[in-house]
Every structure is written in structure tokens, then in C-alpha cells.
Amino acid sequence: MHHNNSPGQPALVAIDWGTSSLRAWSLDHEGSVLSLTTSRDGLRAVGAFATASRIEAAQAFAQTLATLSDRLGAPGVPALACGMVGADGGWTTAGRLDLPIRATAGAFEPTTVPDASPTVDIVPGLRTAPDAAGSCDVLRGEETQVIGALARLGDPANVTLILPGTHTKWLRVADGEIVDFATVMTGELHAALLDATILGDPARRATASGAPDTTPNTEAFDAGVAHSLSNPGQPFAARLFSARTRYLSGELPPAYISSYLSGLLIGDETAAMLAGTLAPGALVALCADGPLGDLYQRALSTQGILVPLLEDTALDGLRVVARAWGLLPTAPSSTSN
Amino acid sequence: MHHNNSPGQPALVAIDWGTSSLRAWSLDHEGSVLSLTTSRDGLRAVGAFATASRIEAAQAFAQTLATLSDRLGAPGVPALACGMVGADGGWTTAGRLDLPIRATAGAFEPTTVPDASPTVDIVPGLRTAPDAAGSCDVLRGEETQVIGALARLGDPANVTLILPGTHTKWLRVADGEIVDFATVMTGELHAALLDATILGDPARRATASGAPDTTPNTEAFDAGVAHSLSNPGQPFAARLFSARTRYLSGELPPAYISSYLSGLLIGDETAAMLAGTLAPGALVALCADGPLGDLYQRALSTQGILVPLLEDTALDGLRVVARAWGLLPTAPSSTSN
Numbered sequence: 001m002h003h004n005n006s007p008g009q010p011a012l013v014a015i016d017w018g019t020s021s022l023r024a025w026s027l028d029h030e031g032s033v034l035s036l037t038t039s040r041d042g043l044r045a046v047g048a049f050a051t052a053s054r055i056e057a058a059q060a061f062a063q064t065l066a067t068l069s070d071r072l073g074a075p076g077v078p079a080l081a082c083g084m085v086g087a088d089g090g091w092t093t094a095g096r097l098d099l100p101i102r103a104t105a106g107a108f109e110p111t112t113v114p115d116a117s118p119t120v121d122i123v124p125g126l127r128t129a130p131d132a133a134g135s136c137d138v139l140r141g142e143e144t145q146v147i148g149a150l151a152r153l154g155d156p157a158n159v160t161l162i163l164p165g166t167h168t169k170w171l172r173v174a175d176g177e178i179v180d181f182a183t184v185m186t187g188e189l190h191a192a193l194l195d196a197t198i199l200g201d202p203a204r205r206a207t208a209s210g211a212p213d214t215t216p217n218t219e220a221f222d223a224g225v226a227h228s229l230s231n232p233g234q235p236f237a238a239r240l241f242s243a244r245t246r247y248l249s250g251e252l253p254p255a256y257i258s259s260y261l262s263g264l265l266i267g268d269e270t271a272a273m274l275a276g277t278l279a280p281g282a283l284v285a286l287c288a289d290g291p292l293g294d295l296y297q298r299a300l301s302t303q304g305i306l307v308p309l310l311e312d313t314a315l316d317g318l319r320v321v322a323r324a325w326g327l328l329p330t331a332p333s334s335t336s337n
Numbered sequence: 338m339h340h341n342n343s344p345g346q347p348a349l350v351a352i353d354w355g356t357s358s359l360r361a362w363s364l365d366h367e368g369s370v371l372s373l374t375t376s377r378d379g380l381r382a383v384g385a386f387a388t389a390s391r392i393e394a395a396q397a398f399a400q401t402l403a404t405l406s407d408r409l410g411a412p413g414v415p416a417l418a419c420g421m422v423g424a425d426g427g428w429t430t431a432g433r434l435d436l437p438i439r440a441t442a443g444a445f446e447p448t449t450v451p452d453a454s455p456t457v458d459i460v461p462g463l464r465t466a467p468d469a470a471g472s473c474d475v476l477r478g479e480e481t482q483v484i485g486a487l488a489r490l491g492d493p494a495n496v497t498l499i500l501p502g503t504h505t506k507w508l509r510v511a512d513g514e515i516v517d518f519a520t521v522m523t524g525e526l527h528a529a530l531l532d533a534t535i536l537g538d539p540a541r542r543a544t545a546s547g548a549p550d551t552t553p554n555t556e557a558f559d560a561g562v563a564h565s566l567s568n569p570g571q572p573f574a575a576r577l578f579s580a581r582t583r584y585l586s587g588e589l590p591p592a593y594i595s596s597y598l599s600g601l602l603i604g605d606e607t608a609a610m611l612a613g614t615l616a617p618g619a620l621v622a623l624c625a626d627g628p629l630g631d632l633y634q635r636a637l638s639t640q641g642i643l644v645p646l647l648e649d650t651a652l653d654g655l656r657v658v659a660r661a662w663g664l665l666p667t668a669p670s671s672t673s674n
Contacts, residue, residue: 133564135579135586167578183582184575188534196533197525227470233613235606236573238521241504242472245520249472269572276570 005029005329010074012328013065014318017085018141019043023314026074029329031319035072043084061091062116078119080110080322082314083141086122094122096138099129100177103155105147105317105324123321128180137183141314142169145287146178148316153308159283162273162307164292166191170273184273186265187292193261199243202254216291218298220256224263225299229271239264266299274303287313342366342666347411349665350402351655354422355478356380360651363411366666368656372409380421398428399453415456417447417659419651420478423459431459433475436466437514440492442484442654442661460658465517474520478651479506482624483515485653490645496620499610499644501629503528507610521610523602524629530598536580539591553628555635557593561600562636566608576601603636611640624650 005011011029015022020042026034041049041064050060069075086094094111101107110121125140142163149161150173157176163169166188171181194200227242243260246252252260284300284307286293293309300307322328342348348366352359357379363371378386378401387397406412423431431448438444447458462477479500486498487510494513500506503525508518531537564579580597583589589597621637623630623646630646637644659665 130586131582132567133560133579133583133586133588135582135588137578137582138585182571182575183578184572185534185536185578185581186572186574189530189574189577192529192533193526196529197522199522223470230469233609234519235521235523235609237523237526237602237606238519238609240526241474241520241522242470244522245468245472245474246470248475249467249470251470251472265574269574272570272572272575 007032008034010034010072010077012322013069013072013074013077013079014315014322015065015068015079015081015083015085016141016144016314016318017042017081017083017090019084020045022068022083022085024068024072025315025318026069026072026077027319027322027328031323031328033315034074037068037071039068041068043087043090047089058091058113058115061085065120076118078121078327080121080123080318080327082123082144082318082321086111086125087140090122091120092122094124094140096125096127096140097143098127099181100179101126103146103150103173103176103178105151105320108143108147108321108324110321110325110327121325121327123318126178126181137181139169139171139181139183142171142287144317144321145313146171146317147320148313148318149285149287149310151316151320152310152313153283153285156283159285161285161287162296163287164296165288168269182273184269186269190258190261190265193240193243194258199240199247199257199261202247203257206254216295217256217259220252220259221263221266221295221298222302223252224260224265225267225302226263228264228267229303232271236268239268262295263299266295267302270296270299270303274300274305285310287311344369345371347371347409347414349659350406350409350411350414350416351652351659352402352405352416352418352420352422353478353481353651353655354379354418354420354427356421357382359405359420359422361405361409362652362655363406363409363414364656364659364665368660368665370652371411374405374408376405378405380424380427384426395428395450395452398422402457413455415458415664417458417460417655417664419460419481419655419658423448423462424477427459428457429459431461431477433462433464433477434480435464436518437516438463440483440487440510440513440515442488442657445480445484445658445661447658447662447664458662458664460655463515463518474518476506476518476520479508479624481654481658482650483508483654484657485650485655486622486624486647488657489647489650489653490620490622493620496622499621499623499625499633501623501625501633505606519610521606523606527595527598527602530577530580531595536577536584536594536598539584540594543591553632554593554596557589557596558600558603558632558635559639560589561597561602562604562639563600565601565604566640569608573605576605599632600636603632607633607636607640611637611642622647624648 010026012027015024023038025036046060050057092113113120126143128137159173161171168184286309347363349364352361360375362373383397387394429450450457463480465474496510498508505521621644
């Protein structure tokens with residue numbers, strides 16, 4: 001590989017490229033960030049652009065990347081991407097690695113996009129071993145956060161990583177291997193309850209009548225967590241209904257219903273996962289950007305579990321993969337953090 | 338009270354009057370059904386009729402009842418109703434009885450609608466004692482099914498009744514008193530998952546592309562029940578996600594996703610309620626009209642609990658209340674079934 005080895009000169013464009021948005025950084029040969037940008041040019045927007053312009057999807061992705069690289073001051077610089085850009089319907093299918101695999105960047109050989117100039121590589125996703133019913137769980141994008149988080153934590157042999165989001169992932173590393181993960185659709189369920197059930201009616205009415213939108217409220221969140229933790233024997237759909245009875249009794253104002261539901265859901269999720277899959281004393285860490293990480297940290301802390309909250313692990317992961325596969329020169333570990 | 342005591346002559350119009358629909362029966366003085374009808378003239382439709390005709394809601398209800406009675410061949414006959422017609426925003430607020438109360442029709446004094454001619458009475462709802470958080474659960478309409486079911490079962494002193502629906506109720510009778518009930522929003526959650534999450538995507542696409550609508554499938558339902566029962570330690574939002582991974586692995590066809598989700602939800606609900614609130618050996622019965630009763634019966638049977646399924650208990654309840662409060666003459670119990 002030919003690298004631009006001048007300090008301060010862009011050597012790689014790193015991209016966390018998702019369905020609805022992306023984040024991109026230009027890095028010099030030491031992996032230092034020279035510039036960064038975010039955009040709504042996720043897969044959906046690129047697909048719509050291709051359709052509207054009557055061009056191939058690949059061409060639309062190439063044009064989007066060229067614009068992005070210009071904006072970063074890194075025109076013509078090779079790129080490494082992770083996320084849904086490597087899914088079927090993305091730029092190029094980057095495949096999925098079957099678990100278990102070694103928990104090192106060296107296991108994640110990127111897929112090179114055919115005929116792209118400059119060179120574009122995409123990190124592969126992960127697939128669990130089949131469960132009793134013969135079905136596998138899959139992820140894409142989070143693998144790069146995991147690689148970044150493991151590097152940040154000093155490559156522990158045993159750790160559980162929590163990656164909150166629309167579909168929260170709990171991923172387990174044992175004896176230096178990524179052995180398993182599970183998807184908990186907490187974020188999507190929260191949105192569906194607010195948008196499509198009677199629980200969200202008061203909040204929707206308040207918003208429609210011009211009242212301020214639902215605001216995060218830690219007291220209501222804590223009440224939701226406490227309700228889930230103190231009623232483990234209730235059917236889940238009964239615990240949910242407490243958001244209705246508490247609203248009707250005047251105890252839960254419309255603006256706090258969203259936070260209360262977050263507490264109910266994250267309370268159930270964390271309690272079940274702590275009881276079920278984590279060995280006592282095992283290291284646990286959160287990988288999250290934004291307020292969701294704080295909520296999980298809060299719910300876990302209520303249960304006596306203090307976990308580090310790691311931000312921007314996608315960038316770290318892209319950097320580690322780039323070094324492992326020669327897209328950036330290997331650097332002494334002191335510059336990788 | 339003056340009763341029309343001629344056999345075969347209408348003595349009472351009994352109505353189960355809900356939000357979106359109603360069912361009505363004309364009964365003779367012995368409580369025998371002379372005619373019956375169903376209609377979409379629930380509270381919502383009556384409210385829209387009042388607005389469109391620029392008349393008072395009470396007048397709209399009176400006109401709707403007059404039309405209904407004509408259709409039943411019972412013009413000018415007194416009526417007894419249960420359901421949301423007695424809620425705020427219904428015809429007349431019929432109030433709610435605070436638990437615990439005696440589990441007999443004599444405890445349910447109906448509220449007479451002011452200035453209605455012929456006379457119209459409405460059965461009151463129920464309200465639980467406040468829980469630890471100070472909030473109460475409420476129901477309206479199901480109390481009449483409960484009264485009917487208890488009469489049908491021979492007024493047992495101890496029984497748990499399950500009333501499946503959008504908001505399923507589990508109601509407990511102990512020592513001859515209705516002591517408590519809980520709401521499990523299983524039906525509404527099922528609809529929200531199908532309509533507003535990724536789990537329902539394949540089913541929605543299949544329906545949109547002209548494939549037959551989701552059909553009840555007992556094998557998929559049983560698989561959902563089994564998944565909930567064998568994974569009690571999973572977060573609920575992780576168990577739900579199995580509908581996605583099973584679809585992706587080709588194991589769960591789009592048309593069966595609805596049944597699988599029903600199984601997941603009813604499995605969680607019944608397992609938790611059986612473990613939490615029912616004494617071993619206690620009598621349990623289902624009050625349900627339509628296919629939902631069969632699904633609950635099936636899920637309970639999987640767990641070794643055989644329960645009777647009682648249909649049309651609302652009519653029974655209206656008949657028992659009518660006799661207890663002199664709207665029908667008291668009859669020997671042999672004619673009440």
C-alpha cells in the first residue's frame with residue numbers, strides 16, 4: 001500500500017455509514033482526526049438519489065463519497081467504511097463473519113468495493129451460531145464499535161459490551177473470542193408504544209396542542225426502572241399498562257410518559273440480561289454516543305453495576321481495522337488512543 | 338316496576354355498548370332471547386352523529402337506541418346497558434365501584450339515565466384499590482361479563498376469570514368478593530408490533546402485494562408460546578426479536594408472523610399470571626367471544642391448565658343484573674342459563 005505519510009495530510013477517510021445517516025472523519029497517517037462531518041446521506045437517501053438521477057446505485061455511492069471527501073478536504077483519498085453500506089442493498093455486500101471468532105481487528109478482513117477509485121473497503125458484519133430454532137442473529141456496524149471498544153479497554157479476554165440503540169446489542173467476549181450476541185429491540189418498541197398505543201395518547205395530544213415535546217426526565221425514568229425491577233413476575237404487557245394507570249391517576253404528566261416507558265423497557269432489559277448472561281464480576285462496558293448511554297448507565301447503577309461509558313468507538317474501530325489491514329501504517333499503541 | 342309478563346313479548350332490551358360497536362338483545366320476561374342485533378353504532382359513531390347533526394350527545398344516544406329497539410321489534414321497551422356507554426363521554430357516567438365488593442349482581446346498582454323515555458339503566462364499572470404507586474386500574478363492561486360468568490359457574494367463592502381483548506383483564510374472586518384485577522395490554526401491543534415495527538414489515542409487504550392476509554396458524558402460535566416459556570430470562574424485547582431472526586432464517590413465513598407474535602405475548606402473559614397470582618388448584622375460567630378465547634385456552638393447556646371457555650357472558654350478566662334490580666322479574670335459576 002502507498003500511504004500519505006506526511007503529518008497533517010489526509011491518509012484515510014473513515015466512515016460510519018448507516019441507513020439514515022453517516023459520520024465521516026479524515027485521518028492522517030498517524031490516525032489523528034483532521035476533519036469530521038455528519039450527513040443525512042444514509043443508504044435510504046443514496047438510494048433515492050440513484051432512482052431520481054436514473055443512475056446505478058454504485059455510481060450514486062461513489063458520487064456521495066466524492067462529495068463527502070471534498071467536504072473533508074480529502075479528495076481522492078482511500079476510504080474505509082462500516083455499517084449498512086456493506087449490507088445487501090448497500091454499495092457492496094461485505095458479508096458476515098460466523099461466531100465465534102477471535103476478538104481482534106485481524107479477524108475482520110474488509111471487503112474491497114469493485115472498480116472504486118480511490119479504493120473503498122468495508123468492514124464485514126457478524127452472525128451468531130444458529131439457536132435451538134435454527135435461526136441466527138445478525139449485526140452490521142456494531143462490530144466496528146466492538147473492535148474500537150476492546151482496543152480502548154486494553155483487549156480484555158472476558159467482557160460484555162452493551163451497544164444501545166433502536167436494536168440494542170449485548171455482545172459477549174470470552175477467552176479472547178466474540179462468542180455470542182443478542183438483539184433487544186428496546187428502542188424500536190419504545191417508539192411503537194409512544195406512536196401507536198394508548199400509552200402515548202396523552203403525550204401525542206400534548207405535542208399536538210403546542211405543549212413542549214416530551215423531555216427526558218430522570219425521575220420518571222427511575223420510576224419506570226423501579227416498576228420493572230419490583231414487578232418481575234408481572235406479564236410485560238401488564239407492566240407497560242402502569243404508564244396508563246399512573247397517567248390516569250395524575251401521577252405521570254404527559255411530558256414524562258416517554259421517560260417512564262424508557263425506564264420500564266431498559267429496566268426489564270438490564271435486569272434480565274444481568275441475571276441471565278453475565279458472570280458475576282465480569283467486566284461490562286457501554287458503547288454509546290448521546291443520551292441513551294446515560295440512561296443505560298443509570299439503570300445499571302440502580303442495580304449496583306457500575307459500567308464505563310465509551311463514546312466514539314466506531315472511529316476507534318475503523319482506525320484499528322485500517323492499521324490491521326494496512327490501510328494506515330501500524331502505529332505504536334500510544335497513538336491509538 | 339311494570340313488566341310485560343307475556344311470554345314471547347319483549348320486556349327488556351339488553352345492550353353491550355362499547356366504543357366501536359355494540360351488541361343488543363330483546364328479552365322476554367323470562368330472559369329468553371327474542372331477537373338480537375349487532376351494529377357499529379359504538380360511542381365513536383354516536384359522537385360523530387351528534388356532531389354532524391348538531392344535536393346533544395344524549396339526544397344522539399336516544400335516537401340510536403330508538404332505531405335499535407325498532408330493529409329488534411321492541412319499540413318503547415326499557416333498556417339495560419353495560420360498557421363504555423357509561424363512561425365519561427358516554428350517555429351518562431355510571432361511576433365505578435371500588436374493590437373489594439361482593440361478587441353478586443346485587444352489588445351492581447345500575448345508574449338510570451336522566452330524562453330518558455323509555456327507561457335506560459347502565460351497569461357501573463370497577464376500580465381497584467390504589468397500588469403502591471397510588472394508582473388504580475379501571476374497567477367498564479367486563480364487570481357484566483364477570484357477573485354472567487360467575488352465575489354460569491354456580492357462583493364459586495374463589496375463581497380467577499380471564500377476559501381476553503385489546504386490554505385483557507385478569508380478575509380475582511376470593512371468599513365471594515371481587516378483590517382485584519389487572520390489565521394486560523396484550524391485544525393492543527400485538528397490533529402495534531404488527532403495524533409499527535420491523536417485525537410486521539414482511540406481513541405488511543405480503544398484504545400490500547396481494548398475498549392473502551395473515552391467517553391464524555396454530556403451529557406458529559405454539560412456537561411463539563414455546564419461545565416465551567423456554568426463555569423466561571430473556572428481556573421481553575429480545576424475545577420479540579425472535580420473530581425477526583426466525584423470519585430472516587426462512588423459518589417463519591410472513592403470513593404466520595401475526596400468530597407467532599400472539600404466541601409470544603400470550604405465552605408471557607399466561608406464564609407470568611399463573612406463577613404470580615393464581616393459587617395452585619384454584620378455578621380459572623375464560624370469558625371470550627371469538628378466536629381469542631381459543632388461543633388463551635391453547636396457551637394455558639400447554640402449561641397443564643385446563644380452563645372452561647365461557648361465551649356470551651355479557652348477555653348472562655345483563656340478565657342477572659336486570660333480575661337483581663327488578664328490571665326483569667326474578668326467575669327460577671333453571672331459566673337463567
